[in-house]
Amino acid sequence: xxxxxxxxILLLVFSISTxxxxxxTYTLSGKVEDTHDxxxxxxxxxxxxxxxxxxxxxxxxxxxxxxxxxxxxxxxVSHIGCxxxxxxxxxxxxFYKVIDLEHHLEELQEISVNSTGKKVTxxxxxxxxxxxxxxxYTSLSLGxxxxxxxxxxxxxxxxxxxxxxxxxxxxxxITIMNNGVRLQDQEWGIEHAPNIDVNAANKxxxxxxxxxxxxxxxxxxxxxxxxxxxxxxxxTLYGQTTFGFQTNGRGYxxxxxxxxSYDSGWFLQVQGSIKGSGDFNTPDYNLTNTGLNVKGxxxxxxxxxxxxxxxxxxxxxxxxxxxxxxSVVGNAFDLQRAIELGIPSVIEDFSYDIDVPRQExxxxxxxxxxxxxxxxxGKLNVQYDYQNNQxxxxxxxxxxxxxxxxxxxxxxxxxxxxxxxxTTNLAEKFKFGLMARYQNNFADPTTGVRRLIPDYxxxxxxxFTTAEWILNDEVTLDAGFRYDYSRVNAKKFYRKFRWEExxxxxxxxxxxxADTGSQYLTNPIFNYHNFSAATGVKYRLNENSSxxxxxxxxxxxxxxxxxxxxxLHHSAARYELGDLRFEKEISNRxxxxxxxxxxxxxxxxxxxxNNIQDYIxxxxxxxxxxxxxxxPIWDYQQTNAQLFGLDITVNYDITxxxxxxxxxxxxxxxxxxxxxxIDMPPFTTINKLTYSNEDWYNFSASVKSEWVSExxxxxxxxxxxxxxxxGTDVPINISNPPPAYHLxxxxxxxxxxxxxxxxxxxxxxxxxxxxxxxxNYLNQLRFFSFELGRNYLLQFTFKY
Numbered sequence: 001x002x003x004x005x006x007x008x009i010l011l012l013v014f015s016i017s018t019x020x021x022x023x024x025t026y027t028l029s030g031k032v033e034d035t036h037d038x039x040x041x042x043x044x045x046x047x048x049x050x051x052x053x054x055x056x057x058x059x060x061x062x063x064x065x066x067x068x069x070x071x072x073x074x075x076x077v078s079h080i081g082c083x084x085x086x087x088x089x090x091x092x093x094x095f096y097k098v099i100d101l102e103h104h105l106e107e108l109q110e111i112s113v114n115s116t117g118k119k120v121t122x123x124x125x126x127x128x129x130x131x132x133x134x135x136x137y138t139s140l141s142l143g144x145x146x147x148x149x150x151x152x153x154x155x156x157x158x159x160x161x162x163x164x165x166x167x168x169x170x171x172x173x174i175t176i177m178n179n180g181v182r183l184q185d186q187e188w189g190i191e192h193a194p195n196i197d198v199n200a201a202n203k204x205x206x207x208x209x210x211x212x213x214x215x216x217x218x219x220x221x222x223x224x225x226x227x228x229x230x231x232x233x234x235x236t237l238y239g240q241t242t243f244g245f246q247t248n249g250r251g252y253x254x255x256x257x258x259x260x261s262y263d264s265g266w267f268l269q270v271q272g273s274i275k276g277s278g279d280f281n282t283p284d285y286n287l288t289n290t291g292l293n294v295k296g297x298x299x300x301x302x303x304x305x306x307x308x309x310x311x312x313x314x315x316x317x318x319x320x321x322x323x324x325x326x327s328v329v330g331n332a333f334d335l336q337r338a339i340e341l342g343i344p345s346v347i348e349d350f351s352y353d354i355d356v357p358r359q360e361x362x363x364x365x366x367x368x369x370x371x372x373x374x375x376x377x378g379k380l381n382v383q384y385d386y387q388n389n390q391x392x393x394x395x396x397x398x399x400x401x402x403x404x405x406x407x408x409x410x411x412x413x414x415x416x417x418x419x420x421x422x423t424t425n426l427a428e429k430f431k432f433g434l435m436a437r438y439q440n441n442f443a444d445p446t447t448g449v450r451r452l453i454p455d456y457x458x459x460x461x462x463x464f465t466t467a468e469w470i471l472n473d474e475v476t477l478d479a480g481f482r483y484d485y486s487r488v489n490a491k492k493f494y495r496k497f498r499w500e501e502x503x504x505x506x507x508x509x510x511x512x513x514a515d516t517g518s519q520y521l522t523n524p525i526f527n528y529h530n531f532s533a534a535t536g537v538k539y540r541l542n543e544n545s546s547x548x549x550x551x552x553x554x555x556x557x558x559x560x561x562x563x564x565x566x567x568l569h570h571s572a573a574r575y576e577l578g579d580l581r582f583e584k585e586i587s588n589r590x591x592x593x594x595x596x597x598x599x600x601x602x603x604x605x606x607x608x609x610n611n612i613q614d615y616i617x618x619x620x621x622x623x624x625x626x627x628x629x630x631x632p633i634w635d636y637q638q639t640n641a642q643l644f645g646l647d648i649t650v651n652y653d654i655t656x657x658x659x660x661x662x663x664x665x666x667x668x669x670x671x672x673x674x675x676x677x678i679d680m681p682p683f684t685t686i687n688k689l690t691y692s693n694e695d696w697y698n699f700s701a702s703v704k705s706e707w708v709s710e711x712x713x714x715x716x717x718x719x720x721x722x723x724x725x726x727g728t729d730v731p732i733n734i735s736n737p738p739p740a741y742h743l744x745x746x747x748x749x750x751x752x753x754x755x756x757x758x759x760x761x762x763x764x765x766x767x768x769x770x771x772x773x774x775x776n777y778l779n780q781l782r783f784f785s786f787e788l789g790r791n792y793l794l795q796f797t798f799k800y
Contacts, residue, residue: 190780200273686705
């Protein structure tokens with residue numbers, strides 16, 4: 001009995017000494033936010049169960065609990081509309097913790113599952129397009145939707161091939177991420193539109209410049225992040241279906257998406273779309289062979305819980321795009337006649353038929369992703385993805401050759417990614433990541449046409465780290481560093497006269513692996529080491545205004561077209577020649593933005609300066625005589641370039657129902673000798689007046705004025721060709737820009753509530769109200785026709 005008494009006394013003494021030894025002067029503080037969009041949660045309760053201490057988040061989502069004892073903490077966090085969350089960790093000092101909660105129940109009662117405008121960067125120039133905006137572009141393309149952002153324009157090839165351009169840069173200088181996968185779809189071609197179905201996107205972020213190093217180090221122009229609908233961790237089923245029609249091209253489109261999720265975290269998302277049209281028309285004539293057929297679909301399923309999850313994603317896009325028949329020219333004289341005539345050489349009655357020339361592209365994307373959250377550590381992500389891009393380009397050819405593509409390319413890409421996100425402390429965030437990629441391009445040699453791009457294997461490896469520091473309520477700093485290694489191993493035939501003409505016999509004699517008589521088979525191998533860095537600061541001036549500044553260094557290796565192009569580009573009626581000597585582009589970009597926002601006014605000014613060493617561009621350099629006549633040679637060139645500009649966005653609420661908006665973009669680009677860069681967007685300003693009234697079935701109507709000035713600074717690459725029959729010199733004015741133009745557009749919509757959980761939105765619009773004839777400087781087919789005439793659009797969207 002005495003033994004037991006002694007033992008109890010010892011335990012009591014030990015317990016008392018333990019309590020006495022605890023330090024109970026610490027402070028536990030932090031922030032509670034929505035796990036999806038990181039919005040703050042006001043009124044959330046933070047309860048330390050084993051010390052019986054409480055805290056509650058304030059209007060900024062922050063909490064603070066004082067006099068907390070050191071040791072293990074058992075914490076329960078709760079909030080109305082959220083699933084409670086339990087945490088455990090050891091406290092050794094004052095600690096700041098960000099807590100994510102699954103906040104969804106209130107939203108589901110209203111079937112309100114819209115994306116938010118939450119940005120993914122802090123100091124970069126970033127604009128977010130939400131689902132409400134993207135729904136207006138169901139019948140259009142990604143390039144059309146991105147033009148909602150000031151400073152974003154596009155290079156067009158006709159009406160349906162639209163490549164986005166950010167601050168004057170496009171193609172390989174822009175990284176497009178589709179649900180976390182970098183799009184690999186022969187982006188080097190100016191006539192290759194991104195293989196993205198805008199109907200599959202729920203939110204798009206446009207980041208100007210290369211500040212987002214977690215995605216790539218070569219995005220000198222910018223990054224486009226496309227995200228699908230978010231996953232709701234509750235037992236629910238919702239979706240929407242859209243039907244649309246347009247008069248110009250007699251087009252139609254339908255898209256539907258369905259989302260099913262469970263309390264257990266399992267989810268399934270299915271989406272599909274069909275879009276088609278016949279020949280479009282200008283105010284005066286049909287644009288023969290400009291129809292399109294596009295079919296797309298996505299499947300996404302997996303399981304997401306607070307501590308772990310996985311996702312399987314597959315998307316498919318099948319596009320058949322007709323190219324204006326009247327844009328096909330046989331030689332430089334045809335091009336000169338087309339420029340003088342100003343209208344297509346072929347104009348036929350309306351048809352849905354798509355003949356040659358045309359493009360047929362199939363793009364498959366599949367990925368599997370896994371993540372794991374570790375308490376007091378962070379989040380681990382791993383991902384594998386695969387893409388298959390098949391591109392056929394049919395030219396106007398005789399006989400059975402008409403059915404054989406002139407370009408037949410298959411690009412396959414395998415990528416493995418992994419990153420660790422250390423976000424346990426809001427004041428300091430760190431991220432580390434690795435990437436490995438293998439790519440194979442196969443150019444079918446049986447097309448009967450000299451291959452523009454050769455077969456090649458490409459290997460990429462990248463590593464990055466980013467960090468963010470919140471110094472106080474006013475100042476946030478971030479910085480990042482990235483290293484990328486790229487290796488290109490190609491097999492390419494060169495005709496001997498071209499080989500010697502380019503001087504390759506002197507510089508690259510050691511890469512010849514076979515002599516076929518008239519050609520050399522070569523094995524060029526290039527290695528590139530690229531270092532990228534970015535840093536920026538965000539300074540909150542007061543409650544209404546803030547200032548950000550950012551510097552980024554990025555490197556872009558030359559793409560396969562810039563290195564290896566050697567052949568006739570039939571639809572453009574030109575030879576294109578790459579250069580094996582090209583060095584990587586090096587960009588130093590400085591940007592700053594000022595934002596002011598109050599109840600009535602939103603003002604954003606974004607300025608940038610981009611110095612690009614060894615900037616690569618296509619330039620008309622000479623002409624070559626063929627059995628079809630003389631063709632201009634477009635030669636890839638390198639120079640040092642400077643681009644600078646200013647983008648303005650203003651929204652002002654005149655009354656509670658009336659709003660006026662303005663977006664303005666000004667950009668200039670020059671070589672070192674002050675020669676203007678080719679294909680720089682002209683000054684553009686867009687004004688929109690919108691009336692809205694929620695009491696009238698959420699009615700809104702807007703009139704948009706679009707002014708595009710004439711590009712008054714352009715490089716004069718016009719040239720002269722001598723007609724061998726007449727001996728006369730024929731000027732080919734391929735550089736002259738078209739005059740300025742002004743367009744007026746109209747859009748309206750109403751939303752009817754059909755039941756507690758269903759609604760019908762009706763959208764009606766008119767583009768180019770006054771049926772204005774105009775030409776776009778950035779349309780590669782501007783020589784052959786005017787742009788589209790008046791277009792009525794009607795769209796119905798059911799949400800359920």
